[in-house]
Amino acid sequence: MPEPRSRKDAARNQEAVLKAADSLFARHxxxxxxxMADVAAAAGVGKGTLFRAFGDRAGLLRALYEARLEPIREAVEAGPPPLGPATPPRDRVPALLDAVLCFKLDNRRLALALEESGSTSPYRAEHYERWHSLLRDVLEQIPGLADSDFTAHALLAATRADLVEHLTGDSRIPREGMRAQLANFVTKVLAAQPGNKDG
Known part of the structure; x- marks a missing residue:
C-alpha cells in the first residue's frame, strides 16, 4: 500500500521543510x-519536493506564517479571555489587535517578506482576509458602531508589517511603547462611536 506511505513521507517532508525554513529565517x-535551495538543503529534501509541496517561495512563506499563527488562531476561536469568544466585544477588539501586533513584532522579517511578496494586493491575502473578517464580526457586535468593515481595515492598517518595521527599526519605538500606543488608538476609535456609553 504505497499511497499511505507516500502521504506520510510528504507530511514528514513538509514538517522538515517548515522547521528548516523557520530556523533559516530566524538566523538571517x-x-x-x-x-529555496538553502531551505531544501537544510531540510534534506530535493528542490523538486520543495516546489511540489509549496509551489513557490511565497507559498513557503505563507505556510510558515500560518504554522506560526496557529496557536493564536486557536486562542481566538476557542480560548479564554481576552482573545476568546467569551470576551465582551469592546474588550476583545483591542486584545485581537494587540495579538496581531505582537505576532508581527515576534515575526518581523517573515511578516514583512510575506506582505511584500508577489504582485497581488496584501489585502487579498488569506491571512489578512481572515483577520479582517474576524475583527469586522466582533466590531458588528458593538451597538451603534458605524461601518464595521471600514473600521476593521483602518484598525488593521496600524499593524501592517511595513509600519511595524518602520516604527521598530527607524523610529526605535520599544515593543511595550508600540503596544501602548496601539491600545490608546483603538480606545479612541471605539470611544468615538455613538454606541459608546462612556464617551
Missing amino acids: ESPEDVT
Missing part, C-alpha cells in the same frame, strides 16, 4: 537572503 537579517 533579511528573508531575501534565504533561497
Whole structure:
C-alpha cells in the first residue's frame, strides 16, 4: 500500500521543510537572503519536493506564517479571555489587535517578506482576509458602531508589517511603547462611536 506511505513521507517532508525554513529565517537579517535551495538543503529534501509541496517561495512563506499563527488562531476561536469568544466585544477588539501586533513584532522579517511578496494586493491575502473578517464580526457586535468593515481595515492598517518595521527599526519605538500606543488608538476609535456609553 504505497499511497499511505507516500502521504506520510510528504507530511514528514513538509514538517522538515517548515522547521528548516523557520530556523533559516530566524538566523538571517533579511528573508531575501534565504533561497529555496538553502531551505531544501537544510531540510534534506530535493528542490523538486520543495516546489511540489509549496509551489513557490511565497507559498513557503505563507505556510510558515500560518504554522506560526496557529496557536493564536486557536486562542481566538476557542480560548479564554481576552482573545476568546467569551470576551465582551469592546474588550476583545483591542486584545485581537494587540495579538496581531505582537505576532508581527515576534515575526518581523517573515511578516514583512510575506506582505511584500508577489504582485497581488496584501489585502487579498488569506491571512489578512481572515483577520479582517474576524475583527469586522466582533466590531458588528458593538451597538451603534458605524461601518464595521471600514473600521476593521483602518484598525488593521496600524499593524501592517511595513509600519511595524518602520516604527521598530527607524523610529526605535520599544515593543511595550508600540503596544501602548496601539491600545490608546483603538480606545479612541471605539470611544468615538455613538454606541459608546462612556464617551
